[in-house]
Every structure is written in C-alpha cells, then in structure tokens.
Amino acid sequence: MEQVGLNHCFGGQQLRFRHQAESLDCAMHFSVYLPPQAERGPVPVLYWLSGLTCTDENFVNKAGAQRYAAEHGIAVVAPDTSPRGEGVADDPEEAWDFGLGAGFYLNATREPYAHHYQMYDYISTELPALITKQLPVDTERAAISGHSMGGHGALCIALKNPGQYRSVSAFAPIVAPSQVPWGHKAFSNYLGNDQATWQQWDSCALIRAGAAQVPMLIDQGDADDFLTEQLRPELLQQACEESGYQARIRMQSGYDHSYFFIASFIGGHIAFHAAAMEQ
Numbered sequence: 001m002e003q004v005g006l007n008h009c010f011g012g013q014q015l016r017f018r019h020q021a022e023s024l025d026c027a028m029h030f031s032v033y034l035p036p037q038a039e040r041g042p043v044p045v046l047y048w049l050s051g052l053t054c055t056d057e058n059f060v061n062k063a064g065a066q067r068y069a070a071e072h073g074i075a076v077v078a079p080d081t082s083p084r085g086e087g088v089a090d091d092p093e094e095a096w097d098f099g100l101g102a103g104f105y106l107n108a109t110r111e112p113y114a115h116h117y118q119m120y121d122y123i124s125t126e127l128p129a130l131i132t133k134q135l136p137v138d139t140e141r142a143a144i145s146g147h148s149m150g151g152h153g154a155l156c157i158a159l160k161n162p163g164q165y166r167s168v169s170a171f172a173p174i175v176a177p178s179q180v181p182w183g184h185k186a187f188s189n190y191l192g193n194d195q196a197t198w199q200q201w202d203s204c205a206l207i208r209a210g211a212a213q214v215p216m217l218i219d220q221g222d223a224d225d226f227l228t229e230q231l232r233p234e235l236l237q238q239a240c241e242e243s244g245y246q247a248r249i250r251m252q253s254g255y256d257h258s259y260f261f262i263a264s265f266i267g268g269h270i271a272f273h274a275a276a277m278e279q
Contacts, residue, residue, distance in 0.1 A: 001017050001018075001019045001130065001134050002017060002018045002019065003015060003016070003017055004016050004017065004018050004029070005031075009033065009066045009070075010035075010036075010066050010067050010069075010070035011035070011036035011070055012033060012034050012035040012036045012038065012066065012069070012070050013033070013034045014031070014032075014033050014060060014066060015031065015032045015033070015034065016029060016030070016031045016032075016056070016057070017029065017030055017031075017032065019130065021083070021122055021126060022126060023118045023121040023122045023125070023126045024083040024116050024117075024118055024119070024122055025083075025115060025116055026083045026084060026085040026087075026088055026116055027084070027085055028079070028080055028083070028084065028122070029055070029056050029080055029084075030056050030077060030078060030079040030080060030127065031056045031057060031059075031060045031077075031078040032075060032076070032077050032078070032131070032135060033060065033065070033066050033069050033075060033076040034075050034135070034136065035069050035070045035072075035073050035074060035075065036070060036073075037073035038073075038075060038135075038136045038137075039136075041136060042136045042137055042138040043073050043074060043075050043136065043137060043138060044073070044074050044075070044137075044138055044141035044142065044143070044273075044274075044277045045074065045075045045076075045077055045131070045137040045138065045139055045141070045142050045143075046069070046074050046075070046076050046077070046142070046143045046144070046145060046270065046273050047076075047077050047078075047079070047123065047127075047142065047143070047144040047145070047154075048065070048076055048077065048078045048144075048145055048146060048150070049078075049079070049081070049105060049123065049144070049145070049146030049147075049149075049150030049151070049153040049154050049157075050078065050081050050146065050147060050149075050150045051081070051146070051147045051148030051149045051150045051151070052081070052096060052097055052101060052102050052148060052149045052182075053081075053096050053101045053102070054081050054101065054150075055080050055081065055101070056078045056079055056080045056081075057078075058259070059078050059147075059259075059262075060076075060078055062259035062262070062263065063259060063262045063263050063266050064263045064266060065266050065270065067267075068266060068267045068270040068271070069270060072270055072271065072273075072274035073274075074270060074273065074274060074277070075135070075136075075137045077127070077131060077137075079122070079123060079127055081101050081102065081103055081149070081150070082099070082100050082101050082102060082103030082117065082119065083100075083103065083116040083117060083119070084100065087116075088100065088116045089112040089113050089115075089116065089117075097182055097185065097186075098185050098186055098189060102149065102186065103117055103119040104119070104149060104152065104153065104177070104183075104186045104187075104190065104201070105119045105120055105123060105149070105150070105152065105153025105154075105156065105157060106119060106120050106156075106186075106187075106190060106191070106201045107119070107120045107121055108190035108191065109190070109191055109192065109197070110189065110190055110191055110192045113189065113190050117190060119153070120156075120157065120160075123153065123157060124157050124160075124161055124164070128142070141166060141277045142164065142165050142166065143165050143166050143167045143168065143169075143273035143276060143277060144157060144158050144165045144167075144168050145168065145169040145170060145171075145269055145273070146170055146171070146173070147170070147171040147172060147173075147262055148171070148172050148173065148174060148226075148231075148257065149174055149182070150170075150173075151170030151171055151172060151173025151174065151175075151218075152170075152173050152174040152175070152177055152183075152203065154168055154169070154170050154173070155168060155170055155173055155175065155203040155216075156201055156202070156203055156206065158214050158216075159203060159206040159207065159211040159212075159214070160200075160206065160211075162211070162212035162214070163212075165214060166214075166215070166273070166276040166277050166279065167214060167215040167216070167217070167272060167273050167276035167277075168214050168215070168216050168217075169216065169217040169218065169219075169269045169272060169273065170217075170218050170219075171218075171219050171220075171261065171262050171265070171269075172219070172220050172221065172224055172226070172227075172231055172257055172261070173203070173218060173220075173231065173233075173236075174230060174231060175203050175204055175218075175231065175232060175233055175235055175236035176202055176203070176204045176205075176232055176235040176236065177198070177201065177202055178195060178198040178199060178201075178202040178205065179202075179204075179232070179235065180229065180230045180231075180232060181229065181230060182230050183198070183202075187201065203236060203239075204235050204236055204238075204239040205239075207236075207239045207240060207243050207245045208239050208242065208243055210243070211245070213245065213246060215272070215276050216245075216246070216247040216248065217247075217248045217250075217269060217272050218233065218236070218247065218248065218249045218250065219250050219252055219255075219261075219265050219269075220233045220249070220250070220251055220252065221251075221252050221254070221255030221256050221257065221261050222251050222252065222253055222254070222255070223253075223254050223255055223256045224255070224256050224257045224261075225256065225257060226257055233249060233251070236249065237249055252264075252265070
C-alpha cells in the first residue's frame, strides 16, 4: 500500500493510496479521510461508493464530507468505481455508462469482464481487510453509503452482508437495476442474459427475498434528470412496504443529481451513520 497523496483537512488528514488489488488483478487507488480522533486510536469507518464515470477523488473533492467526519470522529474510505489499467476490458463502444468507471459493484461472471470486474469482493472483503491492517480504523463499526450507481452498490452490499454494516444510506440510488436501462446494459454484459441471476444484485429483489433489516436512509432529488427512467425510487418504496422493511426515503424538492445535492445533505447522512455506530 503506497501513499500517493496527503492534505491536512479539518484537523485530520485526507490521504490517497495505491495498491495491487488481488480480487481485481490490477492496481487500484482509494482515498481515505482520517479525522483528528484517529491519532488517539481506531475510529469507525464509512465507505463511500461513487457513481458512473467517477474515481475515488470526486467525492473527497466535492462533497465537503470531511468537516462532518471530523465532528463525529469517523474515517471515510472512498474506493475507485471499477478496475483500471492495461488489459482491463472496457465498453467496446467507449460509452460512459459501462466498463471503466462503471463497475456496478458486482462480481462479473461473463467474459471478458469476469477476470477483473470483481468489485463486490473488493469492496466487501479485500479493502476492509487491507485498511484494518494498515490504518487506525475499526471495521467492526462500519457503515456504507453511495451515489447513483454507488448508491446501488451500497444498498446491495449492505443487504447481502447482514451484520457487517451498522447502517446504509444513498443519494439518488439505482434501486432496481434489473428494471432500468443502465442496469440492463451492465447486467447483460457482466452477468449474461439469465435475468434470474440479476436479482442477486438488485436491492428491491433482495428486500423482497427477505434481507435482514439494516438502518437505511435515502435522499432523492425531484429535479433529477434520471429520476423517472433510471432511478425509480418508488420501486424501492413499494418493495419495502410489501416486505415490512423499514427505510427512510426522502424526496428533496428542487435538487438534481449533482454533487451540489450530495453536499447539501451529506452532513445529515454522516450524523445518521454516527448514531448507528454508537449502538
């Protein structure tokens, strides 16, 4: 694990690392904010999963999360959104919504993507094991959050790993990828055309299948250009109501899909996770 960046921020440190990821068979970058409380011992950790086209740096540069992470004494770990490098398969048409920058936080089973695109294993297993050994974080007190494609990833990973995360939140998540164009494209290429396998990576399907309860907070802007075609929060609301699953889903008037939206509500999300970590 090689440190490649350091900035002081709100009494803590904004760090960036590079390492060789075994699950992805490539070099990966990830960013970590360590609050000032980390100088005294391990602190809880919030994983942040970014959306389509992003890297590990978008959130740390635009969301303003460090101020709130410092107040609550929480580390924030932001991984990249896909495997990278020479030999990593991309969208043959070089589109922005699939391939590099669009790993969808699943384990691909279809070639040529299966070799590198094992983002689920990387986020849920390899990265926590790495930072536990190398950084002053307490991965027993963990939460996960994300935006758009990353919101999909955060919800799925939390639902598939009961007990690993104290809470989960999302901004404008793709809640039902098996039912929207972004998901159709990604799943057919990463997983193949058997739609039964898609349900393993669909938050609505996981909730209907009886996923264990985890504290859940979701914010969605009603001025989001992707709301009706790609995001469809009403499908998650329906799945939760039919299954008796408790989730706080808020529609925020006038907000779009941008980091201005995330920056407006990230403080509340971090406070939500901090409260869950204290339980």
